[in-house]
Amino acid sequence: MSASDDQHDVETVLNGNISAFEGIVRRWQGPLVNLAYRFCRDRGRAEDMAQEAFLRAFRGLKQWRREASFSTWLFALATNLYRTELRRIPARTVPLEDIVEPADMRAADGGMEDRDLDSAVRRAVAALPAKYRDAVVLFYFHNMDVKAAAQSLGLPEGTVKARLHRGREMLRGKLPRLLGVPRLKEAQ
Amino acid sequence: MTHSLGHGEDAINVVLSREEEILPSSGFAASVMSAVQREAAAPPPIPFPWKRALPGLVVAVLTLALLLVAAIVGIVQLARMPGSGPLSAPLPSVLTSTLELQRNAGSAVTWSALALLVAFVSVKFSTYMVSDRT
Numbered sequence: 001m002s003a004s005d006d007q008h009d010v011e012t013v014l015n016g017n018i019s020a021f022e023g024i025v026r027r028w029q030g031p032l033v034n035l036a037y038r039f040c041r042d043r044g045r046a047e048d049m050a051q052e053a054f055l056r057a058f059r060g061l062k063q064w065r066r067e068a069s070f071s072t073w074l075f076a077l078a079t080n081l082y083r084t085e086l087r088r089i090p091a092r093t094v095p096l097e098d099i100v101e102p103a104d105m106r107a108a109d110g111g112m113e114d115r116d117l118d119s120a121v122r123r124a125v126a127a128l129p130a131k132y133r134d135a136v137v138l139f140y141f142h143n144m145d146v147k148a149a150a151q152s153l154g155l156p157e158g159t160v161k162a163r164l165h166r167g168r169e170m171l172r173g174k175l176p177r178l179l180g181v182p183r184l185k186e187a188q
Numbered sequence: 189m190t191h192s193l194g195h196g197e198d199a200i201n202v203v204l205s206r207e208e209e210i211l212p213s214s215g216f217a218a219s220v221m222s223a224v225q226r227e228a229a230a231p232p233p234i235p236f237p238w239k240r241a242l243p244g245l246v247v248a249v250l251t252l253a254l255l256l257v258a259a260i261v262g263i264v265q266l267a268r269m270p271g272s273g274p275l276s277a278p279l280p281s282v283l284t285s286t287l288e289l290q291r292n293a294g295s296a297v298t299w300s301a302l303a304l305l306v307a308f309v310s311v312k313f314s315t316y317m318v319s320d321r322t
Contacts (some may be wrong), residue, residue: 032211034209144201
């Protein structure tokens with residue numbers, strides 16, 4: 001993905017050639033749909049939210065200031081929309097206090113199945129209070145880049161770090177055996 | 189740029205970093221583009237006609253201010269009338285006196301006429317606002 005491609009397509013759209021927006025959609029559909037999916041865990045809803053994010057981006061192209069990269073602006077816009085949507089219609093989650101750590105986490109074959117562990121952790125993340133969940137989701141979406149997560153959330157890096165810390169503490173508190181000790185596979 | 193938060197590569201990082209990527213459905217881009225085309229073809233939203241509304245708004249504000257002043261003056265005059273209580277008299281008695289005064293002065297007709305006038309002006313103003321004159 002090239003920043004100059006984005007810049008060129010934006011200029012073309014602003015000059016009246018709307019079909020140039022398709023280049024932007026094709027380049028960013030994967031990331032935007034995946035980001036939405038991490039928030040709502042529903043493929044259909046993720047596509048609806050991503051489509052709305054693209055529409056908002058189209059309407060607001062003039063507001064993109066070239067100081068930030070197009071992707072930074074687009075992710076911030078999409079994140080803002082996704083968070084608003086989730087406040088409006090929350091994703092179906094189990095309350096954090098109702099999440100129970102699987103008892104049989106270390107089976108004789110070397111440990112719990114990865115998919116069970118993943119599922120338990122993701123359910124716990126989805127059940128976090130919104131501000132911690134958002135920080136955790138954005139941090140891992142941006143490959144553990146605090147700065148990028150902070151830009152998407154429109155928050156100072158320090159705030160995001162604090163929320164990440166608190167969110168991870170809550171996850172460890174909820175799933176102490178899963179997250180508190182190294183797993184057998186990793187220890188080998 | 190990748191930052192470590194001081195917890196090392198713990199299980200949270202391991203699990204949440206290996207998130208499966210989902211692929212948008214094949215028609216997603218086309219669907220977005222048709223929505224964009226619809227959006228572009230739609231007429232721009234009609235801006236609020238401030239220029240035309242301004243006189244009405246000014247009149248409304250002035251009327252409200254006048255009514256407020258008139259009400260205050262009326263209450264003060266009522267309080268100064270012989271036989272009436274001080275300004276801090278209980279509100280029900282003030283209201284009763286006001287109603288009595290109005291009845292005595294035959295002001296019901298005046299108020300009715302005023303209400304009719306306000307209704308007429310409102311209707312005319314609404315018609316003016318929605319008419320296609322520029």
